Each structure stands twice: as C-alpha cells, then as structure tokens.
Amino acid sequence: MSLPEAFVNQTKTLLGTEAPKVLATIQAHEPPVSIRLNGQKLTTTPDLAEVPWAPNGFYLPERPVFTKDPWLHAGAYYVQEASSMMLEQAVAQSRPEHPIRVLDLCAAPGGKSTHLLSMLHANDWLVANEVIQARARILHENLAKWGSANAVVTCDDPASFGQLEGFFDLVVVDAPCSGEGMFRKDPAAIAEWSPEHVQLCADRQRRILADVWDTLTYDGVLIYSTCTFNTDENEQMLDWLLQNFEAELIAINLQQEWGARSFTDSAAGHKMIPGLVQGEGYCFFVLRKKNGADRWEAEGLSRRKARKQRGKRVAKEIEVKGLRSVDGLKVIAQDQLLVATPFPQELDALRKHVRVEKSGVLLGEQKKNKVVPAHEFALSDLLESDSYPAVELTYEQALSYLMKAPFDMQADRGFQTVQYAGQTLGWINHLGNRFNNLYPANWRIQKDFRAEKPWTLQTYFE
Numbered sequence: 001m002s003l004p005e006a007f008v009n010q011t012k013t014l015l016g017t018e019a020p021k022v023l024a025t026i027q028a029h030e031p032p033v034s035i036r037l038n039g040q041k042l043t044t045t046p047d048l049a050e051v052p053w054a055p056n057g058f059y060l061p062e063r064p065v066f067t068k069d070p071w072l073h074a075g076a077y078y079v080q081e082a083s084s085m086m087l088e089q090a091v092a093q094s095r096p097e098h099p100i101r102v103l104d105l106c107a108a109p110g111g112k113s114t115h116l117l118s119m120l121h122a123n124d125w126l127v128a129n130e131v132i133q134a135r136a137r138i139l140h141e142n143l144a145k146w147g148s149a150n151a152v153v154t155c156d157d158p159a160s161f162g163q164l165e166g167f168f169d170l171v172v173v174d175a176p177c178s179g180e181g182m183f184r185k186d187p188a189a190i191a192e193w194s195p196e197h198v199q200l201c202a203d204r205q206r207r208i209l210a211d212v213w214d215t216l217t218y219d220g221v222l223i224y225s226t227c228t229f230n231t232d233e234n235e236q237m238l239d240w241l242l243q244n245f246e247a248e249l250i251a252i253n254l255q256q257e258w259g260a261r262s263f264t265d266s267a268a269g270h271k272m273i274p275g276l277v278q279g280e281g282y283c284f285f286v287l288r289k290k291n292g293a294d295r296w297e298a299e300g301l302s303r304r305k306a307r308k309q310r311g312k313r314v315a316k317e318i319e320v321k322g323l324r325s326v327d328g329l330k331v332i333a334q335d336q337l338l339v340a341t342p343f344p345q346e347l348d349a350l351r352k353h354v355r356v357e358k359s360g361v362l363l364g365e366q367k368k369n370k371v372v373p374a375h376e377f378a379l380s381d382l383l384e385s386d387s388y389p390a391v392e393l394t395y396e397q398a399l400s401y402l403m404k405a406p407f408d409m410q411a412d413r414g415f416q417t418v419q420y421a422g423q424t425l426g427w428i429n430h431l432g433n434r435f436n437n438l439y440p441a442n443w444r445i446q447k448d449f450r451a452e453k454p455w456t457l458q459t460y461f462e
C-alpha cells in the first residue's frame with residue numbers, strides 16, 4: 001500500500017524516530033480485530049485476549065464474517081476497533097458523580113453510543129445524534145439491538161443543539177475527520193486524503209464545536225475525538241477551543257504500557273497510533289466548561305440533591321405485558337404504537353429544537369384488544385425475563401429466522417421469543433399449525449450462510 005508523500009512527511013515530523021515503525025505498521029500489517037461485549041447481555045468472560053483499557057473489550061485472533069453470528073444480531077457485542085475504546089478512560093475519569101445528560105453528537109453507526117450506554121448509570125440519559133438521515137437509521141438499529149432503555153436517537157444539525165442552552169452535562173464530539181486511522185481498513189480514506197482535505201475537516205470541526213458549545217452546562221465536560229493523527233484536527237483544535245471559549249483541561253491518566261502518546265502538558269489529550277498501540281488510531285482530549293448557562297440553576301436544582309431528581313415513579317397509565325417497572329419510565333401511545341420513554345420531560349424539551357427519531361423503546365402496536373410486541377422490546381432491558389416463553393434455536397434455525405426464511409420448529413401457541421445460545425433474537429407468533437416470524441424485514445440477513453462453516457462468538461465462552 002503506498003501512502004501519500006505529504007502524509008509520510010507529516011508522520012516523520014510528528015513522530016520522529018517512531019515514524020518508520022508506524023508507517024510500516026500502516027503499510028504492511030493487518031489491523032487487529034476487536035469486539036466490545038454488551039455487559040447487560042453477557043456477564044461471563046470469553047477466552048480471548050483483553051483490551052487492557054476497556055473491561056468489555058477483547059481481541060479476536062482473526063477477522064470472521066460477523067454477519068453469520070446470531071449473537072451480533074442479538075446485540076450481545078459490537079465490533080469496534082480497540083483504540084477508540086479508550087473512551088472508557090475518558091468518561092470514567094471525567095464524568096460528574098451526579099446523574100448526567102449525555103449528548104453523543106456525531107454518533108452513527110453507534111460505536112461510542114453503545115459504549116457510553118454500557119458505562120452510564122441507571123439515572124443517566126443518552127441522546128445519540130446523527131445528522132445524516134440514512135446513517136441515523138443504522139444508529140437506531142444498532143441502539144435498538146444494544147437494548148438499553150436510557151437512550152433516544154435524534155437526527156439534526158449541531159446548531160439545533162446550540163439552542164438548548166446549558167442542557168447537557170457531557171458532550172461527546174467524535175468528529176468527522178480526515179481518517180488517517182482508517183488507512184489500513186479503508187483504501188478510500190487514502191485516496192481522499194490530502195493536506196487540503198485536512199484543512200477542510202478542521203474547518204468543519206471548528207464549526208461543529210462552535211455550534212454545540214452552548215448546549216454544554218457550566219462545569220460540563222466535552223470529550224472531543226478523531227481517528228486522525230495530524231495536529232490541525234487535534235492539537236490545534238484544542239488550542240482554538242482554549243482561545244475562544246472558557247474551558248480548562250481535565251487530565252486523563254493512562255498507563256504507560258498501553259502506548260498512548262500524550263499531546264498536552266497535563267495529560268488531557270492523548271493519541272493512540274498504530275504500531276505504538278494495538279489498535280487503529282484514536283485521538284482525544286477532555287475539557288471542562290467554565291462559563292455559560294447552568295442547567296442545574298435554571299431548573300432550581302442543587303447538584304448535590306440531583307440524585308433525587310428522577311427518584312419518583314411515573315404511574316404506568318398503559319399496561320404492557322412483560323414491561324419491567326423502571327423509575328421515571330413513561331409509556332406513551334403514538335397513534336397505535338406504544339413507546340417506553342425514559343425521560344419524558346427532558347424529551348419534551350429536546351423536541352422543541354431537535355428532530356427526534358427514536359424516543360425510547362418501541363414496545364408494540366395496539367391491534368384490536370391486544371398488543372403485538374415490537375422487536376425492540378424483545379432485545380431491550382425492559383422485557384421482564386420469563387414474561388413470555390422463550391424457544392432456543394439451533395444455529396441453522398437461528399440463521400433462517402434472521403433471514404426470514406422458512407424453517408420448522410416446535411413451540412406453544414402465541415407470542416414468544418426465540419434465542420440462540422441464550423441470546424434473544426426476536427419474536428415469533430405461533431398459530432398452532434404454523435408461526436409468523438416477526439423479525440423486522442428491513443434488518444434481515446441478505447446472504448444465506450447456512451451451507452458455510454458456522455461462526456459465533458459464543459464458542460469463546462465454552
């Protein structure tokens with residue numbers, strides 16, 4: 001693989017004696033393959049090498065065809081390159097203690113959002129936003145599979161969030177960038193790269209940051225990241241923020257043996273570079289805002305007492321079979337659809353300025369006197385276990401189910417979930433002599449893998 005000359009020169013200037021190793025790694029070595037487990041769905045540990053900085057991250061010995069694994073479709077894990085799992089450290093070491101509202105501004109396809117959901121506490125709330133509609137749909141699908149009730153998906157421009165002054169406690173900007181960390185995985189990233197493109201990306205990043213700054217509450221935390229290594233999109237972005245907004249650096253301490261390179265005096269910004277860390281590349285810094293609207297003051301709340309904010313139980317006006325009782329959760333009927341909304345008041349405030357795509361967990365559709373349960377509900381943490389029968393499928397049956405291809409199975413009459421190796425895949429409705437497969441048609445597996453050698457992550461748990 002040949003790299004642009006300007007990129008090679010830039011890397012030599014940036015890394016000095018370490019540059020040859022980094023350039024050789026990018027050119028000649030396969031990227032490591034890694035996954036992050038969904039701790040809500042998997043509680044045991046696989047027999048795999050650990051990603052040292054993220055407790056649920058693991059390396060695989062080689063890249064499989066993930067699509068043929070029923071567990072992927074069950075949301076049991078997410079395929080994510082390891083260095084960007086460093087978000088774990090950034091959040092753990094900077095988040096406020098009190099319940100927080102989090103905005104993941106550039107969220108599709110959902111790597112950081114699913115990771116954030118695994119880290120957030122029961123009273124925290126995530127707004128996952130993606131400006132491009134088609135990508136927002138993929139984000140929606142991935143978050144529905146992940147199954148945490150504490151998230152909504154929006155599809156809007158960063159400027160719309162700027163109107164919600166002082167609304168969020170933590171804002172993650174995983175910015176669109178020139179993608180130097182994508183060179184090994186995606187040759188198109190090399191073709192697209194040029195010093196001019198880097199400038200274009202940096203200009204866009206400044207616009208995004210300026211647009212979204214006001215939505216951060218006083219004392220709120222900004223985590224900015226890219227998957228590129230140049231100074232324009234990282235060091236200079238930090239300098240620009242510090243010059244134009246009142247903010248202070250938050251130190252994030254990483255273990256030396258992980259191989260990250262700090263690019264600020266106080267360890268607030270770090271670069272994970274291939275060849276130096278086992279991953280593809282991730283750069284981030286963390287700031288605390290020191291001026292502006294304070295959401296706690298505006299809402300007449302003291303930060304210390306904030307824990308009680310969501311303590312009261314919202315009455316369940318609509319009964320839904322199998323719905324777990326969760327403080328603050330409200331079931332809203334939108335025409336025939338029933339949606340469990342985690343933070344109804346916050347959602348109302350959000351809707352005034354931002355286009356909401358997914359306002360909570362879709363529970364089902366009211367049809368005559370019954371509720372037809374929705375796919376999202378089966379995969380979510382809101383479904384009370386044992387509320388419906390569950391049928392365990394073989395690997396081949398599971399693939400047939402996910403393709404919506406015909407297959408035989410024994411089951412009782414009525415709605416029930418189907419599982420593969422203990423992980424819920426979705427619903428069927430058994431009618432006695434046949435059953436309806438309720439897997440969403442637009443999510444079905446397009447290719448038939450049933451005659452191929454099976455692959456599932458589950459084998460590493462045996």
Ligand SMILES: C[S@@+](CC[C@H](N)C(=O)[O-])C[C@H]1O[C@@H](n2cnc3c(N)ncnc32)[C@H](O)[C@@H]1O
Nearest residue numbers: 106107108109110111112131132174175176208
């Ligand atoms: C690096 S990717 C995000 C990856 C994601 N955070 C993850 O972990 O899966 C950047 C995202 O920013 C979106 N984006 C592009 N232009 C944007 C803009 N002007 N404002 C906000 N987001 C933008 C892209 O569509 C893309 O989904």
